[in-house]
Amino acid sequence: MKTYRPLPQAEYRWQNYQLVPIRYEDREPIRAWRNAQLEVLRQAEPLTTEQQEAYFQRVVLPLFEQEQPGQLLFSLLYKNELIAYGGLVHLSWPDGRAEVSFLVDPTRAADPATYRQDFRAHLRLLGQVAFDGLKFNRLFTETYDIRPAHVTILEEAGFRLEGRLRQHVQLKPGTFADSLMHGQLAADYATAFGTAL
16 A cells, blocks of 8 residues: 555555545546535536546655655545545645545445434544644635535534635526635644544
8 A cells, every 4th residue: 555655554444434545546537526526625626537547647746755745645435435525725735734635435424323423533534644744833725605504514523713714615507605715723633533633
């Protein structure tokens, strides 16, 4: 299994979940998930197989060789099966901060209880990567306000609402959504998940 140079360990586990550096073989399921959930992503058009392959070759695979990559992407497994992916993006190494990304298999996203469990596991494990492994200070997110359940999970996991960008994105012609900005400090993570940092 490939791992990122700055990480002290190759995988992170909690209960039946496992967070591993993104796997090349996961590129096609991830592409399908992205195309099925455009309304919640900063992606305007569906991705083709060729575009996804080019992205993995040009952007993703070189990340493994960099001392301070601009993003750390992970595959989230449940009982050894791929269920989601995401990671730390827009990393600022000097500032010790990164944006959280997460996208789950749409069939799991359709069940609120499963989605909540998967997203909380992802946030717990990603916090281990960011705060324990990398000694980062801060994580942040941007969420469209059309996702109240997603926002609730973030806030339960120690993310605090830090701002609202009014009518920030146009979902379809004439329909705008606000972007909600949340942040989490290392101490917030430790409190939310009962861990010592």
